[in-house]
Amino acid sequence: MTTPPQPPSADDLLMGGGGPPxxxxxxxxxxxxxxxxxKPTVEQxxxxxxDEPLYWADGKPRWQIVATLATGERDPEIRDxxxxxxxxxxxxxxxxxxxxLKAVKADGMEEGGHLxxxxxxxxxxxxxxxxxxxQYTARYVTAANAELIAPEPIKQPPVSATVATPTAAPAAAALPPEVLANPAVMALLAQLAGAPATPPPL
Known part of the structure; x- marks a missing residue:
C-alpha cells in the first residue's frame, strides 16, 4: 500500500516551499x-x-520514485x-x-546508498x-560500500558562456597603413565589426 502524501509544514506552505529543491x-x-x-518514496x-495528476490510458496512476540526495550542489539563489x-x-x-541496481545486485535503493x-x-x-x-545513465553504490566515497565536491550551477562580438580593431592593427587607406578595406572591416558599411567613393 502506498503511503498517502503528507502535507507541508505551515512555514513551507506560507513561504512557497514544499521540500528540498x-x-x-x-x-x-x-x-x-x-x-x-x-527511504525513497512513490508519488503520482x-x-x-x-500540476494535474497524470494517468495512463487505462486510468491507472502514473507513478514516479522520489529519491532525496545529499549533493554538492549550491545555488546562490536558494537561501541556506x-x-x-x-x-x-x-x-x-x-x-x-x-x-x-542490477549491476551491483541490489534489491532496491536504500538509505545511505550513493546514487x-x-x-x-x-x-x-x-x-x-x-x-x-x-536520456540518462546511472551508477549505484550500496550503503555498506558508500562509506568509502568522499563527500560530493561543492559546485555552482553552470553559467552560460558569453560569445564576444568581433571588432575591427584587432584586425586593423595588423594591417599596414597603405592597406588601411583603401576605403574598400575599411568598409569590409566595418562589416566584420557589425557596424554599417560605408561604400567607397566612386
Missing part, C-alpha cells in the same frame, strides 16, 4: 550525485504546466542551500537506475512543442 540537469553531461537521505506524476535535492525517477531515468545520475543524450523529439526527452 528538485535536482536539475541544465546541460548535457551534467550529473547529480549524492547519498540517499531517507503531475503535469508540468497544470544545503545541497539536498529531490530526484524524480521516471521514464528512461527509471530504466537507467534499474540497470545500476549518481548523468544526463548523457537527447532522445527522439516526438512532440515539436516540447524539448526532446533527456
Amino acid at each position: 528538485s535536482a536539475k540537469f541544465p546541460v548535457l553531461g551534467y550529473e547529480n550525485a549524492g547519498r540517499i537521505v531517507g 506524476q503531475r503535469d508540468y504546466d497544470t 542551500d544545503d545541497g539536498v535535492r529531490r530526484l524524480f525517477i521516471k521514464g528512461q531515468m527509471k530504466t537507467a537506475v534499474q540497470a545500476a 549518481t545520475v548523468t544526463y548523457t543524450a537527447d532522445g527522439e523529439q516526438k512532440n515539436p512543442k516540447k524539448h526532446p526527452p533527456k
Whole structure:
C-alpha cells in the first residue's frame, strides 16, 4: 500500500516551499550525485504546466520514485542551500537506475546508498512543442560500500558562456597603413565589426 502524501509544514506552505529543491540537469553531461537521505518514496506524476495528476490510458496512476540526495550542489539563489535535492525517477531515468541496481545486485535503493545520475543524450523529439526527452545513465553504490566515497565536491550551477562580438580593431592593427587607406578595406572591416558599411567613393 502506498503511503498517502503528507502535507507541508505551515512555514513551507506560507513561504512557497514544499521540500528540498528538485535536482536539475541544465546541460548535457551534467550529473547529480549524492547519498540517499531517507527511504525513497512513490508519488503520482503531475503535469508540468497544470500540476494535474497524470494517468495512463487505462486510468491507472502514473507513478514516479522520489529519491532525496545529499549533493554538492549550491545555488546562490536558494537561501541556506544545503545541497539536498529531490530526484524524480521516471521514464528512461527509471530504466537507467534499474540497470545500476542490477549491476551491483541490489534489491532496491536504500538509505545511505550513493546514487549518481548523468544526463548523457537527447532522445527522439516526438512532440515539436516540447524539448526532446533527456536520456540518462546511472551508477549505484550500496550503503555498506558508500562509506568509502568522499563527500560530493561543492559546485555552482553552470553559467552560460558569453560569445564576444568581433571588432575591427584587432584586425586593423595588423594591417599596414597603405592597406588601411583603401576605403574598400575599411568598409569590409566595418562589416566584420557589425557596424554599417560605408561604400567607397566612386
